[in-house]
Amino acid sequence: MLRGILVLLIFQGIGEYVVYLGNIPIPSSVVGMLLFFLTLLATNITIPLWVEESSDLVIRFLYLFLVPSCVGCLFLIQEDLSIWLYILVSTFVSTLLTLFFGSLIMKFFLVRHDQKIKINR
Numbered sequence: 001m002l003r004g005i006l007v008l009l010i011f012q013g014i015g016e017y018v019v020y021l022g023n024i025p026i027p028s029s030v031v032g033m034l035l036f037f038l039t040l041l042a043t044n045i046t047i048p049l050w051v052e053e054s055s056d057l058v059i060r061f062l063y064l065f066l067v068p069s070c071v072g073c074l075f076l077i078q079e080d081l082s083i084w085l086y087i088l089v090s091t092f093v094s095t096l097l098t099l100f101f102g103s104l105i106m107k108f109f110l111v112r113h114d115q116k117i118k119i120n121r
Helices: 003-022 029-045 047-062 063-075 079-121
Strands: none
Touching: 003 029, 003 047, 047 063
């Protein structure tokens, strides 16, 4: 499991380096996971079990990673009330976009999976 977490952290570090060098306004963890995904596609291998177990563990405790940022947002109440409208609107819009694009991606992969099953029969 430690080996899987190390691989995830290495790709996050590579993503951090890419974001730093390219001055890209995308979170480094997103760039790192995209690079990990592209690496898996390029090598045409499935996700190793030890990476899958580690990522499941991280996802299981994801709420613990979000608590500090949520607490930080609560301190914004004392700073400036005018930004709350922007925070709420951006949260709502990003949630809708995530649901929309997530469903499109899921539909794409389900159709692709069904086509592979039909070909293999």
